[in-house]
Amino acid sequence: MRFAIKRQLIFVLLIFVSLAAAAEPPxxxxxxxxxxxxxxxxxxxxxxxxxxxxYGCGYCDKTNAEAFSDATVKQRFIDHYILAYVDSESGRRLxxxxxxxxxxxxxxxxxxxxxxxxxxxxxxxxxxxxxxxxVQRVVDFLDADKQVQDKLGGKGS
Amino acid sequence: MTAVMxxxxxxxxxxxxxxxxxxxxxxxxxxxFSTPAPITKAVGQRIFHHLESAGRRSIAYSGNTVAVTWExxxxxxxxxxxxxxxxxDPGFTAEIKISGNGEAxxxxxxxxxxxxxxxAWEEDGQVLLRMVGQNDSAxxxxxxxxxxxxxxxxxxxDIVVVWSERAGRYGQIQLAQIAFADADTLTIKQSCTAxxxxxxxxxxxxxxxxxxxxxxxxxxxxxxxxTIIMAAQGKPCDLTPPRRIxxxxxxxxxxxGKGHGVSRVALATFGADRxxxxxxxxxxxxxGYDIYAAVFRLGNGFGPNMRVxxxxxxxxxxxxxxxxxxxxxxxxxxxxxxxxGNSDIMISVFADGEWGEDIPVxxxxxxxxxxxxxxxxxxxxxxxxxxxxxxxRNGPTRLKYMMGTLTTE
Numbered sequence: 001m002r003f004a005i006k007r008q009l010i011f012v013l014l015i016f017v018s019l020a021a022a023a024e025p026p027x028x029x030x031x032x033x034x035x036x037x038x039x040x041x042x043x044x045x046x047x048x049x050x051x052x053x054x055y056g057c058g059y060c061d062k063t064n065a066e067a068f069s070d071a072t073v074k075q076r077f078i079d080h081y082i083l084a085y086v087d088s089e090s091g092r093r094l095x096x097x098x099x100x101x102x103x104x105x106x107x108x109x110x111x112x113x114x115x116x117x118x119x120x121x122x123x124x125x126x127x128x129x130x131x132x133x134x135v136q137r138v139v140d141f142l143d144a145d146k147q148v149q150d151k152l153g154g155k156g157s
Numbered sequence: 158m159t160a161v162m163x164x165x166x167x168x169x170x171x172x173x174x175x176x177x178x179x180x181x182x183x184x185x186x187x188x189x190f191s192t193p194a195p196i197t198k199a200v201g202q203r204i205f206h207h208l209e210s211a212g213r214r215s216i217a218y219s220g221n222t223v224a225v226t227w228e229x230x231x232x233x234x235x236x237x238x239x240x241x242x243x244x245x246d247p248g249f250t251a252e253i254k255i256s257g258n259g260e261a262x263x264x265x266x267x268x269x270x271x272x273x274x275x276x277a278w279e280e281d282g283q284v285l286l287r288m289v290g291q292n293d294s295a296x297x298x299x300x301x302x303x304x305x306x307x308x309x310x311x312x313x314x315d316i317v318v319v320w321s322e323r324a325g326r327y328g329q330i331q332l333a334q335i336a337f338a339d340a341d342t343l344t345i346k347q348s349c350t351a352x353x354x355x356x357x358x359x360x361x362x363x364x365x366x367x368x369x370x371x372x373x374x375x376x377x378x379x380x381x382x383x384t385i386i387m388a389a390q391g392k393p394c395d396l397t398p399p400r401r402i403x404x405x406x407x408x409x410x411x412x413x414g415k416g417h418g419v420s421r422v423a424l425a426t427f428g429a430d431r432x433x434x435x436x437x438x439x440x441x442x443x444x445g446y447d448i449y450a451a452v453f454r455l456g457n458g459f460g461p462n463m464r465v466x467x468x469x470x471x472x473x474x475x476x477x478x479x480x481x482x483x484x485x486x487x488x489x490x491x492x493x494x495x496x497x498g499n500s501d502i503m504i505s506v507f508a509d510g511e512w513g514e515d516i517p518v519x520x521x522x523x524x525x526x527x528x529x530x531x532x533x534x535x536x537x538x539x540x541x542x543x544x545x546x547x548x549x550r551n552g553p554t555r556l557k558y559m560m561g562t563l564t565t566e
Contacts, residue, residue, distance in 0.1 A: 054439075056383020056415035065413070089377075089384055089420045091209075091306065091362065093262070098551055099203045101235060105420065106209070110550065114445025114474045116418070126551075 025051060025085040026068035030078065034107060035094040037084035041124050047152065048122045049081035052088050052113035059135045060117040070138040076145050081121070088113050097126070121148045188504070188540070188561045193520040196240050196249050196543065196556040199231045206556045207235075208529040208545055210263040210278075211320075212308035212364030213423045213479035215531035216543050219268030219290070221245070223541050226255065226264040226276055227556055237264040237278045239289060242558075244535070249558070253293055256280050265309045267316060269337065277307040277318050284320045288340040295340035300333055300348075310365045312372060317393055319351065319363040319374055329356040330363045330376045334393040349394040351376070358382075366424040366432055368455055373432045375402065375422045382415030386422050386436050388459070402451050404462045406440045417442065419449075420476075427482025430455040433507070435465060435478040435490050445474035448492050465490050465505055467515045475503075481532040481540060491518070491542060493528040500526040502544050518542065520559055526550060527557075538563065 025031040032040065034050065041048045053060040067073060077083065088108030095101055102110070111120055111128070119132040121144065130148050132140060197206075206229045208215045216225050224241045237256035240249040255264065259281035266276045273290030277300070284304035287297045300307070300318055305328070307320040315336050321328035330351040336344045351363070351374045358379035365374045374396060375388040386403040389396040403419045422436040432453040437446035448465040466475055473496035482488045488507040493500055494515070501522035506513045521527045521544050529545040540561035547554045 054383075054418045055379055056381075056418065058413040058415075061413040089418055096551075099230075100205045100551070101207070101230060103209065109474070109476065115439075115442055 025053065025083075026064040028074065029068065029083055031083045031085035033092070033094060034084045034086050034104070035096065037082045038097060038124070038126075041082040044082065045124075046080070046082050047124070047129060047148065048084055048120075049077055050084045050086060050111070050120045050122055052086045052108050052111065052116055052118040052120070054088050054116040057116045063117055063136050067136050067138050067141050070141075073138055073141045073145075076142070080145060080149060086113070088116055119144075123152075187564050188516065189564050190519050190542075190562075191560045193546075193557045193559050194248055196225050196227075196558050197229075197238065197252050199229060199238075199252070200553065200555050201231070202553055204229055204231050204553055206545055206554045207262075208531055208543065208556075210265045210308065211306040211362040211421075212265065213421075213477070213531045214265040214267065214308055214310075214364075216533050216541055217266040217268040217274055218533055218535045218541060219270055219274055220272035222272040222290075223535075223558075224266055224268070224274045224289075225249070225543050225556070225558065226266045226278075228262055228264060228278075229556075235260050235262055237261040237276070237280075239264075239266070239274075239276065241272075253289070255287060255289070256285075257297065259283075263306055265307055267309045267311055269311070269316070273340075275309060275316050275337065277309050277320075279305045279307065279320075284318070286318060286335065286343060288337055288343065290340070292340040298335075298343045298345075300345070301331065304331065306362050308364050310367050310372070312367045312393065313370070315346065317365055317367070317372060319365045319376075321359075321361050321363060321376075322350075324356065327356040327359050328361055330360045330374065332365070332372075332374060332393060332396075347394045351389055351396055352387075352399050354398070356380075360387075362421055364422050364424040364434075366426045368426050368430055368432055371455065372396070373424060373426075373434075373453060375424055375434050377420060377422065384418050384420060385416070386419050386434065388434060388453070390453070400459075402434055402459050402462075403436065403438060403449070404440070420446070421478070423478055423480050425480035425482035425488065427488040427507075428484065428486040431482075433480050433482060433488055433490070434459070435480050437476045437478060437492075438462075444472045446476045448475045448478045448490065450478075450480075450490065463512065465512050466492070466494070466503070467505070467512070470494065470496055470515065477529050479531050481534045483534040483538050485538060487534060487538055489532065489534075489540065491530040491532045493530065497522070499524065500528050502527050502530045502542070504532075518559070518561075521546075521557070 090104040121130040238252040240252040242249040261280040264278035284301035303323040304320040322331040333348040361377040363376035378387040387399040389399040418439040435450040438449040477493040494503040502518045
């Protein structure tokens with residue numbers, strides 16, 4: 001009986017913690033600020049995967065829970081891309097390769113992230129290779145990854 | 158007017174009504190704008206100007222002078238500058254550097270009378286204050302050692318500055334009332350948090366305005382797990398508990414998400430006892446941000462949320478709302494709008510409880526990108542507007558100014 005109550009308490013606590021962390025970048029992924037990610041992408045010769053989210057965004061939350069939780073998605077995206085997270089309401093300051101200082105919010109408008117979430121695959125020149133808008137499933141991410149990798153001449157597997 | 162027209166129609170029929178209305182229909186108010194003028198000669202391939210301060214208070218009017226403040230990084234470091242122009246002069250005088258040696262951002266400005274101005278800005282994580290006009294070399298006063306996003310307003314013979322103060326895990330809105338005997342003697346009379354309760358999440362990008370002896374402070378607040386606009390009013394350091402002013406919208410999912418997004422509230426006092434709060438609002442998630450507003454009236458509180466832009470704004474994105482009000486009751490909102498396929502400055506006038514049709518501002522619309530407006534009315538009701546202009550999306554920027562006059566034909 002005591003064990004059951006304790007388990008319920010832990011369950012409630014876990015729900016609380018997961019809600020408090022809602023609409024942040026998914027746990028377990030090495031998401032960076034956009035400008036740091038651009039630098040790393042250039043150094044490592046990898047494209048960027050940019051997640052434009054928003055605090056409290058339901059579709060971001062759903063995508064985190066239902067697609068980013070997949071082990072294959074996680075492995076491929078960490079292997080193939082430098083990951084960047086942009087809070088499209090944030091005043092956090094970034095420096096673009098052109099030298100321009102810009103806030104995360106303005107960067108969102110620059111990359112047409114007028115709804116959230118938007119997922120953009122971007123090369124080191126800042127060109128958008130592919131773009132996904134709204135809630136994504138595991139298959140959507142895996143298909144997009146394959147298309148981008150094919151476009152880049154990679155294996156995509 | 159409606160009652161008079163109805164009476165005329167009933168008594169004399171349509172012909173008399175049309176004759177009665179004819180002179181009125183021919184008197185149409187129209188905004189006439191001056192030729193856009195550059196504010197600074199500091200332009201170039203790697204120079205980017207910014208007008209993105211909290212409350213969008215980047216332009217002010219004092220005596221016969223208009224003053225503009227902004228940040229750019231012409232020497233590789235973000236710094237705050239100020240340029241001024243007499244109303245009768247065609248152009249701006251050479252700018253002066255306001256900030257010190259640190260990285261400076263988000264300056265705001267308010268007129269003090271007699272061509273004097275007060276500026277606040279963020280520099281190396283501090284909130285600083287400085288007066289110009291009588292003495293352009295006046296010392297800088299530190300308001301906060303861990304603050305950002307200041308905004309500013311006159312309050313009787315004093316000024317009030319609000320900002321987001323980093324206190325522990327979250328930013329919390331802080332307020333200071335300051336007396337200015339002269340440029341060298343700024344006295345902080347009192348300082349406090351806008352919300353006496355401890356911050357439950359981030360409080361960001363505040364705006365402030367005065368209505369007689371009262372203040373209205375508004376800000377972005379994340380206490381509900383998504384961003385909402387909240388406001389408190391009263392005397393400085395004696396404000397009411399804040400209440401939400403951006404409306405609650407029914408959620409599409411009970412499981413995921415906390416609510417829609419809003420951002421960057423701006424305030425303008427108009428008439429004797431009213432304030433407009435306007436902000437960018439994502440309640441229609443398919444359209445990106447739209448411009449929404451609510452009117453506060455002393456004694457009545459806030460009215461319902463209103464969409465400022467007209468229906469032709471459709472699925473286009475709007476953001477960067479800025480508001481200007483006048484004691485005669487005039488009220489105008491300007492914003493960045495993409496309905497024509499590029500980024501334009503648009504305005505809408507609030508009259509008789511309704512927003513008029515959206516007007517693309519000549520000289521601040523068309524080819525290229527025009528964005529980040531800031532506006533103010535002078536005492537005569539002339540509109541002064543500044544914005545950022547660039548030829549292409551990632552290109553260098555220019556800072557522009559124009560004056561608008563309401564004419565009748």
